[in-house]
Amino acid sequence: MDAPYLILDWWQVALASLLILINGAISASLRLKMERTLAIAAIRTVVQLLLIGMVLEWVFRVERATIVVGLLSIMTLVAGYTAVQRTPRRYPGIWWNALISVWVSSWFVTAYAVMVVMGNVQQWYQPQYTIPLMGMILGNTMNGVSLGLSALIDSLDSQRDRVETLLALGATRWEAASGPIRQAVRTGMIPLVNMMMVVGLVNLPGMMTGQILSGTRPMHAVNYQIVIMFLVASSAALGTVSVVLLAFLRLFSRDHQFLAARLESSEPPR
Amino acid sequence: MPQQVLLEARQIGRRAASGGRWLLRGVSLRIEAGQRMALSGLSGSGKTLLLRSLARLDPIEEGQVFWRGQSIRGVRVPEFRRRVIYLHQRATLVESRVEDDLRAAFHLRVNRDRQFCLSKILRWLQWLGRDPDLLQRRSSDLSGGEAQLVAIMRAVQLEPDMLLLDEPTAALDPQTAEAVERLVDIWYQQQPDHRALVWVTHNPEQSRRIAGRQLTLQQGALIEADS
Structure with a gap:
């Protein structure tokens, strides 16, 4: 079945994730010392959203x-x-x-x-x-x-x-x-x-x-x-x-x- | 003829907010119509707490307060507080202009059956040698003493039966303090057999001038001096 929207594949998501490197580069060049925080924030974004996505998938599937x-x-x-x-x-x-x-x-x-x-x-x-x-x-x-x-x-x-x-x-x-x-x-x-x-x-x-x-x-x-x-x-x-x-x-x-x-x-x- | 008991505290006690030690305990007090009491005691001895408890402004953990023999709870509290007015050491005016502030007391539901009387206020100001322009001034421009005078006028215009005065002159210059004493006396002398007051003061001379009965609070307990 065709969805009426473009479905993003995992590699497309990965392409977008590369953009976090811009933030990292800014932090490094200005010595903001935010690299670590940025990394944690990026990982949390992915993990939290994947988790809630799985929960929602399950809730939508069982629909109880x-x-x-x-x-x-x-x-x-x-x-x-x-x-x-x-x-x-x-x-x-x-x-x-x-x-x-x-x-x-x-x-x-x-x-x-x-x-x-x-x-x-x-x-x-x-x-x-x-x-x-x-x-x-x-x-x-x-x-x-x-x-x-x-x-x-x-x-x-x-x-x-x-x-x-x-x-x-x-x-x-x-x-x-x-x-x-x-x-x-x-x-x-x-x-x-x-x-x-x-x-x-x-x-x-x-x-x-x-x-x-x-x-x-x-x-x-x-x-x-x-x-x-x-x-x-x-x-x-x-x-x-x-x-x-x-x-x-x-x-x-x-x-x-x-x-x-x-x-x-x-x-x-x- | 024995005088009527207006306000009676029976074994009242109050704890610190944190629930620990007693700030006031086992305090009993009868205030009869016509009585003028001075209350003294060291800072922290519980004078303010006692006055606020008598006015039912703070909850008490022990004991009871009776007004004319009846305990005061719930819907009867505002009516009671119109008759027994507690006055804070630092006067707070609730409206931005003095005359509006005096009028504000009559906007409260409990005072709706009464009317603001400008001529009475003007008469008092004249007796105290104060300029009637005071009424048009901004509340925030008043000195502490002027604000205290306005606060006392705001209270006595309601013709209460009792005033609980919490060091009203402690921070005032002698002249203003005298004006405060005179204003309270004007109110008292209108019905000296039916009114009563408790005045917290550290000044022995003031205490003798204003009161017939001297009480001292020591570590949350009440001691009466011989009268």
């Missing part, structure tokens, strides 16, 4: 719901973990908050995409759709969650006296924290809004270019990309709002107290 859901779960766990890794300060329970937010928002949006928007797929778990969709949604949701969480912690930290003053005057915890909460949600949503503003003008999204490379007609690829943009934007917004609200509930008690002592630095004390 449990396996697809298992793979999506692992991807989600990694996204939740990574979202917290980037925050400057943490509090007990932050991992759960990030994981729940990433999980609920990205799975809800992916489910909506596969079951409603693309209601005509053969099976709801068809890996050809669920895995790339979830991958793109998770990546952006993770960014939103991580940005929102960091922004909330930062602004609660810098506005601590203001928050405490409002509480002392009889503000509810919500009234006292609503400024930092709004700021955090806005921060989490900004990158995607910016991206939606310039998409197609400044860059061609990777997914769309990928489809075009594999022989899809540009207008068909564009339709996919429009769908993706809205999926990604809504999931990131949902994830950001939920992580900020969960964090708020952890950092403010029912007795309208700001539990600032729960915030600790993620770096070991010096």
